[in-house]
Amino acid sequence: MKYILNETPVKTTNGFMINNISVDLDIPTFYKLNIININCNEMDKLDISIDKVNKIETSRIGLEDTLDYRLNIKVKKYEELNDPCIIEYHFTNEANKLFNNINIVSEESSKAKFIIKYVSETENRIFNYLKQTNVVNKNALLDISIISNINEESDNLVAIENIVEESAFINHNFYDLKGKTRISNYYTELKDISSENSLNNIYIGKSNSIIDMNYLTNLNKPKNTTNMITYGILKDNAIKNYKSTIDFKSGCAKSNGKEFENVLLLDDTVVSKSLPMLLCTEEDVSGSHSVSSGKVDNNQLFYLMSRGLSKKEATKLIIFSKFNSLLNKETNEELRNEIIDLIEKEI
């Protein structure tokens, strides 16, 4: 079925078909429940509950369906997790569809890291739709890594919605490595003084994959800060739309916003589109956006190959030279190494 998804906050000319994306999604009818594993050494610092809800859920992606589960996690006041809490979903031939919602509330002055992963025991087409909502209360810190690498045939939708209160900070590391149709929507409301968010995003697009990213941060109060950084590579017939918006609302004096995308194009069969918007109704702010792209620098390649590296190895190194600035932001070393392995396999 055809769906029109991921509408941008402000419309522009229709010629480039970037205001939204029209995709064919084959959503399996529900068959079997997926297994969830939650690994955490400090369960006493969290309140966890699972709802089974049947009501229609919407997100800014614009797709409506019934949820399977809603996972509610509360990080208790003043508690700090020493190790990350890992949430893992399993797909099998029968459990091939997942509509899940992970809802995290960080209470005042808490500190926690979550890792959301998927394990697939099947090469069949899988449909996954993650809705990830977070509320970060005063002085709290919430760090979430999402690894999306189910399989080449899967359709993967991720909708993230954040509300960030006074002096609170939320970070997402989003590794978008595999899948056919990949639609991600990221939306953050910086609600109070000194609220801050950051998004570190790596994508790899190959074969016939379609990647549509639609990111938005609203800055509402003084001294808000946002950083949305994306690095990606595209090869084969991959199509990518990068849409990112920083909206400086009136009243967000002394705020800072930065959005950035750099994409490395490895074939001349790819299509790379970008729409980095800056909207501003406040005088005393500083905002910047920058999108750049190009192919692998031949001089760099030559230099590396003159030191004995194969073209493949050299290219790999150049790709990592781009990704490293983001990979270094992954605080969990184990996960970082895992991601590096996954990326190496992909390229």
Added chain:
Amino acid sequence: MKTRIDNVNENIYNIKTETRYLKKGIGISEDVVKLISKEKEEPGWVLDIRLKALKLFNELNNPDWGPELTELDINKIATYIKPETKKQMSWDDVPEDIKNVFDKLGIPEAEKESLAGVGAQYDSEAVYHNLSEKVEKLGVIYTDFDTAIKEYPELVKKYFTKAVTLNDHKYIALHYALFSGGSFIYVPKNVKLDIPLQSYFRLNAPGAGQFEHTLIVVDEGAELQFIEGCSAPGYNELNIHAGCVELFVEENAYLRFSTIENWSKNMLNLNTKKCFVKKNGKIEWIMGSFGSKVSMLYPLSVLNGENAKCEFTAISFAGKGQNLDTGLKVIHNAKNTSTVVNSKSISKDGGICTFRSNAWVKKNAKNSKLVLNCESLMLDSESRSDTIPVNRLETDEVTFSHEATIGKISDKAIFYLMSRGLSEDEAKALIVRGFAEPISKSFPVEYAVEMNRLINLELEGTIG
């Protein structure tokens, strides 16, 4: 502000003149279209285009993005107004009241000092067109569009509607149905003009529309600088300007197209500009947008030949009640093509500036290069400044970067200037002028002065 900046008399743009009109057309209908065509004694093929466009106008919808246009009721607009004069070759023959207006705008004086030719349009018709003898001898054609249709039908047929087609959007259809006036320029092969030609468009009547068509062909190896000026006195009624500019830069040719737009703040400026550039050709756009209530203007450059280049330099300044939605479009359609964009905007007193761009690098545009830069300055928090660029790359062999920044005047810079005795307002004005300077210096000297004058004029409301 009072001491530093020359006292500007805004009234030079605001002269209102009672002019007697021979003919008037109101709204848009087959009758109006036929009236225009008849008045101009046009050949049938031109009327056919008009009627086709009329049909399209009725079919097409307003764009579903950008500024609100529903305020416009085309049936209340005087769409064709013919002043009581013929086109003249000498300013002495132009009726006194009309000549007065252009005198005050400094057009005849500029013609004497620094221009190779001047065209002047008053409402719907050209009232003056003249080309220096020296340039005429080189085979350059510079005339009003009606004359061009009559005297150079083959040339006009070859290019007219070929860059901007009738169905591009609703308001270009409106343009083709009602077009009147404008300029036609042909620069023959290898003729290089080092002094510019200028057309000045003045919309004098209240509640009126101007739909001039400008067509420029710069043939192989030729060079031309063209300046377009526009202004209108302020009224309460809505005016509309739906002009069209078609440019053809042939192989190895060069065209610099400068616009200083100072429409009154009751103007809807829905202008369409397009340029085809062939091998080794270069188009330079220089745009200063100061006036109008709403502007939607995104000149398109199609780089169709190898090594074709586009340079786009623009500044817009939106004050109270203004919504200036401007930018550019570019299509890279051949090897080694390049685009350089420098755009600046200033918003104050609730004004809205939007930079909108479309950059499309097609698969065959190997080794092309695009560098786009936008800077926005906000002078207060009632105003708005948006940057909405769309980029589409279909080849890997492209060097592409787009950067934009948004911000206010630095407090530290203000303090530094004030510590040298400048008042806060003067310090701000100096910094704003410094911000605009890289753009204003792209204009020919006389126009840079005019632009600074406009910037000062715009600043006076808030600063000083």
Added chain:
Amino acid sequence: MKKLLEIKNIHTKVRDLDKQILKGLDLTVNSGEIHVIMGPNGAGKSTLANTIFNNPEYEKTEGSIYFDGKDITNEKVNNIAKSGIFMSFQTPEEIPGITVAQFLKSAKQNVSEEKVNLYKFSKEVEDYMNKLSIPTKNTTRDLNVGFSGGEKKKNEILQMLVLNPKLAILDETDSGLDVDAINIVSNGINLFKNDNNSVIIITHSTKLLKNLNVDYVHVLVDGRIVLSGDASLATRIDKEGYKNIIEGLKNEN
């Protein structure tokens, strides 16, 4: 001798950090004098300059400042400049799009409050530039944009000479300069100096002072002037360092 600047019991804090820097500072400067303010890092030397100039980033919580008999404690910075005080900045702002020439003319016109004779003025500027070994083509460069550290400092001294204030406050003008540049700066100060104007030099080294006729040296520690003396005090600081002098003071008490 005419009393030019009088600072009484001034207390200042940095607005953003909400931190008290000056804690009751007194200083009187008469016309014709050169004063030197020295002190360890963080003592409040630059805060003093910014306090006199009423920089909005600093807040005066107590005390008052008089210049030429007028209370300028809460005066706007441009009026302070007009009344005849000049301050050279430690890090002069870069302002793109405005040339040095444009800026000098604009500042001169404001400070002198009369129309500047362009020909005479540009001759005067050229003359000063030669004396400061600044290439005259620098007037067409954008104000401080792309200037090296030394060029910026010399440009500040040029502005001082052109604007010809009654009191010049030079904030760390010598820092980061090589010997030749320091000599040019001190020549510039001597060129400026006469019996009717005064200079306050804020510095942490004595290199700049060699060729100058210094009248007073003040040691600023923790927001107060703890010791004042004549030019020989600077030599003493050079030899003994602040620490010993401060210790010595404590022992005396």
